[in-house]
Amino acid sequence: MTGDLRHTPLHALHLEHGAKMVPFAGWHMPLQYGKGILEEHHIVRRDAGMFxxxxxxxxxxxxxxxxSAIHVLVAGDAGKLPDGKALYTVSCREHGGIVDDLIVYRFGEQHFRIVINAANVDKDLAHFREHAGSHCEVIDRSDEFALIAVQGPRAVAIVTELAGDPALADVPGFGLRDTTIAGASVTAARTGYTGEDGFELFVLAADAPAVWRALHGAGVEPIGLGARDTLRLExxxxxxxQDIDETTNPYEAGLGWVVKLDRGSAPPFVGHAALSRIKAEGPTRRLAGFVVEGRGIVRPGAEVLGEGDQVIxxxxxxxxxxxxxGAVGLAYVPVELPADAPLRLRxxxxELTARQVKGPFYKRPR
Known part of the structure; x- marks a missing residue:
């Protein structure tokens, strides 16, 4: 690992937990802890884990x-957000390609927050300031905050008990509530990236170790990037x-539901004209989910074959x-390919065969 990688405020605690650290998006990040990726995955599905x-x-x-700045930057309709609620959506280039997928949080009429992917911080900031910097203050607070995701069937109960705040249990999906954990001020958002219930906790960087220790003391196990990937893929x-970037648009990526082309009197977002055209004409490809038949795991970059072994x-x-x-995956295929057609993967x-699947591979019990 090179010396110019950054450490999160919780780096020392990862080492105490015996984490295997790897470089990721310019940071030293835990790939897994002593229990291994498979067991960490099951901990989140069955109990509670923290990332x-x-x-x-x-x-x-x-x-x-x-x-108005948010309106210009995102394809969703943030105008319908009440205070204390969040919205998953995308920000796009003029040609409709996805700059980033993100969550918009409304704290008040004059205060919004966007959480962006780690590898995109500089790019997103430049995009935000170029297109919306004249509307309001655009403040990068990435270094001020730590973010701890607590996920799993017991996650909400544990965080609620630690905070001594029964109202946390009633926070709706994509809702927010300010609370206190281990003496630290925390904003708890009922969001996540695992398919499980739970909270993502915004906490000042200096207070993050105390919150992490309190969660661990309450029985929440630390989970690494390896299990985070298997959880999100399921x-x-x-x-x-990988699945989306500036060469993909929301409609072909299965994210057309986050795009609101008709937002009344709100100003059009960057990429509105291109996405209007793409929706009218229809995308030429789609992101298909699949389950591999028999044994074998298919990794990113594998080819989807058509007639005559043509790569499609x-x-x-x-x-x-x-x-x-089993083994699952996502692949871009032509829209002409029937949804019930088997996939030939090389x-x-x-060569392996897979069957296409609609919807998530795993859906948590309600």
């Missing part, structure tokens, strides 16, 4: 023009840089599905 996601970026928008949540698409994500069973000269 250090402090490498994610936080950008605040403040001032009378905050909402839940069929896209990964920026590529796998973007693939790996084991510890809870759902990886390192070996």
């Amino acid at each position: 250090d996601v402090s490498h994610m970026g936080e950008v605040d928008f403040r001032g009378p023009g905050a909402l 839940a069929r949540l896209s990964l920026y840089g 698409g590529h796998v973007t994500s693939g790996g084991p599905a510890p809870t759902a069973g 990886q390192r000269g070996k």
Whole structure:
């Protein structure tokens, strides 16, 4: 690992837990702890685990023009957000390509926050300031905050008990509530990236170790990036840089539902004209989910074959599905390919067959 990688405020605690550290998006991040990726995956599905996601970026928008700035930057309809609620959506280039997928949080009429992917912080900030910097203050707060995701069937109960705040249990999905844990001020957002219930906790960087220790003392196990990837893939949540990027648009990526072309009197967002055209004409490809038949795991980059072994698409994500069973993945395929057609996949000269699947591979019990 090179010396110019950054450490999150929780780096020392990862080492105490015996984490295997790897470089990720310019940071030293835990790949796994002593229990291994498979067991960490099962801990989150069955109990509760916590992730250090402090490498994610936080950008605040403040001032009378905050909402108009958000309107310009995101394809969702933030105008319908009440205080204390959040919205998953995308920000796009003029040609409709995805700059980032992100969550918009509304704290008040003149205060919004966007959480962005770690590898995109500099790019997103430049995009935000170029297109919305004249509307309001655009403040990079990424270094001020740590972000701890607590996920799993027991996550909400544990965080609620630690905070001594029964109202936390009633926070709705994509809702927010300010509370206190281990003497630290925390904003708890009922969001996540695992397919499980739980909270993502915004806490000042200096207070993060105390909150982490309190969670660990309450029985929440630390979980690394390896299990985070298997969890999100089972839940069929896209990964920026693999399943989506600036060469993909929301409609072909299965994210058309986050795009609101008709937002009344709100100003059009960047990429509105391009996405209007793409929706009218229809995308030429789609992101298909698949389950591998028989044994074998398909990794990103594997080819999707058509007639005559012509390459008609590529796998973007693939790996084991510890809870759902077998091996699963995502691949871009032509829209003409029937949704019930088997997929022929070629990886390192070996051919495998997969069946297409709609929806997530795993869905948590309600």
